[in-house]
Amino acid sequence: MLKGALCFLTTLLIASSLNAQIRIIDAQGEHLFEKPPTKVVALNWAMAEQLIELDAPLLAVSDVAGYQEWVVQPALPEGIQDLGARAEPNLEKMARLQPDLIIVSGITKEQVARLKNIAPVLNFNTFNSDHNNPQVAIDTFRQLALLFNKSQLAEQKLSAMQQRFTELRSALTTAYQGKLPKVSTVRFANTASVYIYGDNSMSQYALKQLGIKPALDIATTQWGLVQKRVLELSKIQTGSVLYFEPFNEYPQLQASRLWQAMPIVRNNKVAAVPATWTYGGAMSLKYLAEAMATSLLTLAPNATEQNPVKNASNEAVQ
Amino acid sequence: MILRYSVTSIAILLFSTFYLLYDNTLSSALQWQLISGKTPELFTEFIFLFATLPRLAMALMVGAVLGLVGSLLQQITRNPLLSPLTLGTSAGAWLALIIISIAVPSLAPDLKAIVVMIGSMLAMGLVLLIAGFRELAGLRVILAGMAVNILLGAITSAIIILRDQYAKNLFIWGAGDLAQNDWQWMIWLAPKLIIAVVILAIAPRVLQLLRLGQSGARSLGLATTPVLIVLFAAALWLMSATITAVGIISFIGLIAPNIARLLGANNARDQLYYSTLLGALLLLLADFVARIASNLTIDIIPSGTATAIIGAPMLIYLAMRGSRAEDQMQISQNTVLRSQLTLSKWLGIIGIAVFALIVAMFLNNDGVSWRWNIPSDFEIATRTPRILIALAAGICMAVAGTVLQRLINNPLASPDLLGVSAGATAAIVISSLLTGQSLFVLNPLIALTGSAVMLAILVLLTRAKQFSGGTVLLLGISLTAMVEALVQFVLAKGSQDVYNMLSWLAGSTYNTELTQSLWLFAASILIMVLSLISARSLTLLNLSTDIAAARGLKVSLTTNLLLALVALSCALVTASLGPIAFIGLLAPHMAQLMGARKVKSQLLLSAALGGVILILADWLGRNILFPSQVAAGTLAAALGGGYFVILLLKAKVSRHSFY
Structure with a gap:
């Protein structure tokens, strides 16, 4: 049969x-x-x-x-x-x-x-609320590869990406001594409001590949994000937050006492991710994972001493 | 009077308490301890001390300033429906913010605030310069404000469309947001508002004298011009500072003084003081609603959206029962037009129209240079619908403008200024928001409903009270402001397809299909013919409704049919290519300047002019920033706004005012 x-x-x-x-x-x-x-x-x-x-x-x-x-x-x-x-x-x-x-x-x-x-x-x-955006990006990548007779290259790149996810995951696991934190990714609109990426977003998918769960539950939307008050981030007790640059008002946000009082800030669980496109294609997942993993490593418990980002935010708190 | 003040104060205290207790587990005793200096420990205590409390303080302070400035400006201009935002402040601030955020994104927030403030002050300075300091009490200043608003608004939206990624984050500010994280902005804003105390101290006497009219006040020994300049400058400073801190919050400055009058504030001092108090209460209530609404939905509801949604119905209610006695503005048709509409002028217009068509089809920028060339089949196929729909939209808007101006006997009535186009825009944006449909595939019926509702509101208002043209105009501007607040809210939601919505809002011919353009063209001819048929009725109605009735005209039926024609034109244009501003005002006016005095000739000439202007605007937009494109609607608004500013300046010099 x-x-x-x-x-x-x-x-x-x-x-x-x-x-x-x-x-x-x-x-x-x-x-x-x-x-x-x-x-x-x-x-x-x-x-x-x-x-x-x-x-x-x-x-x-x-x-x-x-x-x-x-x-x-x-x-x-x-x-x-x-x-x-x-x-x-x-x-x-x-x-x-x-x-x-x-x-x-x-x-x-x-x-x-x-x-x-x-x-x-x-x-x-590409982006739609009734399908899985990252999975669709990967499917589209394969379709295009088929069209340009590059399926081999595509599979190679996809498995290299998986490989990279695994590497990054083990690097993070080592740095966090086996206890990976919950992480949410955000983009600040100004010092009072923030776009939080949820399940249907590229960044959250990339984090999932690194074995990381979201720190906040966000409704599934077309572009995978919702607009919220910065205050919403105070609901995160133990997790971490990564924000995408550029955000030029960050010094002002850091200076505000409400921000300083947030659990994520008090526990030094906030890090910047260099400008990375969050509405991209399949391979953007790799760039996102790399950029976010690098940022997360700076937040890892054993990175305290050498980490300039962390020291800077410490000063701001004092 | 004492009762009124104490009741309002108690209401403020009461709602402030509710405001602080809402969405908060802290007892009021603990809250009081925190206010009197207890060091916060729990995070909820931090929220109370550094989010809720400063936000409350900000709402009260900004509300009070808006109420104060609103009353001050309304008393100076003796115009009960003037809003501080009408005078260009917000448009200037918005443009400055966009430019500085794109040019120097890393600029420190403090410096950015200064630039925004300068932008806002420059815009209002320009308005005052156009209006002239001697005529602050008239309609001129409002016209100037409107022209500057539209001109700056068009430039802003062109920049936003070209750099949408940057602009995205700014929409929250544009929607007006009071959320705070600390006392930083309070500390920034409070010292800048000290000047309000000076106004409260010296303005009442000046305003009381001004009630005699500028010349009357002068005869009593008040040097009106310098005093007015000082008061205006102070108002401008206060507005700019608050806009910079919290963004654009509409309606408070417009409504507070009106409610104050309605509740019996008679003399200048009473109006000024009570309006200040009411402003604080109103913004407190609106922001409370915004907070509750944000909790109930998954998105943020900015404070400015709440003020617009609460403010617009209040405004309509106020206008319905507002007294006519205070409505001092009258507009009369200009009769000092010397020019004649000769045959050679007609030939000239036809020549220009043909030339515009040729230019639009054959002259283009290919990225290297501008050159004449024979378009390929594909280029003919892309350009034809765009040229045709520009022509058709120009005709529709020009005819709608002429009909409306003749009908309500007001040379400034333009369907887009009266909120009729804004109604169509709002209907389309809202239904797109609710259904998730693309703006380009929405049914024209939705647009028609929106503009018909707006028109009905305006007609009801004009009928009920027989308002002067100026009041109707201001009402239209306010309704448009409400629509803008809604649009800002939608834009602030942060999805990636914002740029599609922006290009639609700019009034672009880009997505036009040939069949669509043919339909609109046919409709425009039909509208033209219908308006020509009703030319006699229009002439009669324009003279007076009594004469028209005496000549056997069914006045209300005819008026309603003609208004329906106006709504139809606006809705069709808005549904096919987005809102097109200014043509409805500009074309009939230019036609009149060229000597078209009879209704028929004005209709024909303004239609030709409207078509030509929009064809050229579309052509310029397609080529000027090649390969990027600027929407025809944006360019038409920029050109129209510029023309209007020049017209006002010229009228100022020659004293042949056109209104």
């Missing part, structure tokens, strides 16, 4: 490879490609990031300056073309570049129809 099924599957695979067609499924359904596209534009940073990681032939992306400032990793290839703001990528410039594929996410059917006049369009689901 099993053998029969396997046999059937193999035949199917051979049949499809004989057709030499690549089957890709996006939000709109199934798309067939004869060969991997060679001139691709991405209208969204997460998609651009996925393509760069796959060494795909990326020609142009929306808001190059914004990408370099907010996404940072992986770096955009030299000479990439700028298509203007993300909300309104320039169609005329796009058409002049004569791409053979446009990759987007979360746009309306009408917008897809218009882009199809320029080139075939793949519209992926």
Whole structure:
């Protein structure tokens, strides 16, 4: 029985490879490609990031300056073309570049129809409240790899990422002597309000891979975060908080007595994470995990003496 | 009077106590110990001492200042519906904050506060400069404030769209938030408000004299101009300081003085003092509501959102029963127009329209240089719907503006200024928030409902009290402010698709489909024809309703139909490409300046002008920052605001005021 099924599957695979067609499924359904596209534009940073990681032939992306400032990793290839703001990528410039594929996410059917006049369009689901955002990012990564005939590279990168998770996890476990803390990640809006990342966020997924549970329960939302008062963080008694930079008002926040009185601050359980994009693709999970693990190591019990971050916050408390 | 003051004070004390006890396990005895110097130990004690208590103090202080400034400005301008925010302060502060946050993100908060304050003061200074210090009591200052608000607002939204990641965190400030973590902001703000004491001491006598009119006061030996400048400067300082500390909190400064009058505050001193007290009570209540609402939902409800939601119905209620006697502003149509509408002018307009079409299609910036070229098939296919919808939207807004201006006999009535477009915007934003649908796929019916509701409110108000145009205008501005507060709240939620919403709010032709543009074009022609058919009724209604009735016109039916036409135009435009500001005001006015005196010629000419302006704005927006694009609505508002400022300045020089 099993053998029969396997046999059937193999035949199917051979049949499809004989057709030499690549089957890709996006939000709109199934798309067939004869060969991997060679001139691709991405209208969204997460998609651009996925393509760069796959060494795909990326020609142009929306808001190059914004990408370099907010996404940072992986770096955009030299000479990439700028298509203007993300909300309104320039169609005329796009058409002049004569791409053979446009990759987007979360746009309306009408917008897809218009882009199809320029080139075939793949519209992926990325951030949505009714699915698991990080898992979808990984699935999309595999789909794109299939399209560009880079499946091997993709699997290699994914397993390297798993490998990295394991390394980071064991480094953290050693540093925390086997007792990993609960951690929540946040982005400050100002000194009084904060966006807290929850279950459906890339950062919380990356932490989960490191064996870390969230310190706060946050409802599942489309982008994986909710806006709360900074006071909300006082509910964390034993866990830690990582905040993403840039946050220029941090000195002011540190100087406020309410902040100083919070359990996380009194116990020195707050650390900064250098600017990392929290709405990215599969590989952004790795960058997130690395950046967050580095920050968490500075909070580890045995890192007290050598840790400048911690000393700084100690001074602020006094 | 003593009763009124003591009841209000007791209410403040009572609600302050509730405010402190809410969401807090500490007994009032323990709270009292903490206030009198007990060192806090438990975290709840810290919350009480460094979050709840400073927030309460901030609400009372800021509320009092808003009440004071509101009453002061309303008494100076003798305009009961003037809000301090109408005078450009918030627009200036907002623009300054956006620019400084993007240009120098790492700037220390103290320096940032100074820049924001300067921005706010510059904007209001500009308003005063345009208005002229001698005419602070008139409508001029409000017009100037409105023009500066729109101009600065357009620049701000253009910057925000281009740098949305940075701007995202600033929306909470824009929505007005009183939350505190310590006494830092109190310590920053309190000394800056000392000047309020001086106002409370010297202003009442000056204001009492001013009631005789500026010339009357002058004859009694009051050097009005310098005194007014000093009072205005003080008010400006207070507003700028509070805006910098807590962001934009609307309605308190508008409502407090009105309630004070309603409850019997007659003389200048009474109004000023009682409004100050009421301001404190009102903001305390609104912030209490915001705190409770934030606890009940998963998101933060900023204080400014609560004041807007509570404030708007109160404002409408107040306006309904407000007395006409205090409404001093009258606007009359300008009759000193010398220019004639000749055939050559018509030909000139047609020539310009053709030229605009050619430019929009053939001249473009490819990132290296601006050049004329023959567009490819694809370029024709992308540009055509955008040009067509710009033309159609221009026609719709211009016709709506002309009809509305003639109908309520007010050359300043613009559908977007009266909150009709804002109604459509609010309906779309709210339903998108509730259903999670993209703004681009929402039903035009929703927009229509929103603008019809707004229009109905305005019509009811105008009918009930036969308000002067100025009052209607201010009411419209206030309703628009409420919508803006709601939009700020939605934007502050921090999702990544904020930038889509921003580009929609800017009024962009980017997402236009050909069929959609054809539909709107057909609708615009229909609206044009309907308005031309009703030209005679409009002329009659414009003269007077009595004459119209005498000539056998069904006045109320015709008026309602024409108003429905206005609402329809605004709703269609807003639903197809987002809110388009200023064309409805600008085009009819320009047409009149060019000599279109009859209704028919004004309708035709303003439609042509509206279409041309929007086509050119769209073309410029597509090319000026290539490959990025600036929305047509944003550019039209910037151009219109600029034009309006120049117009006001020119009118000031030549004394041929146009209102």
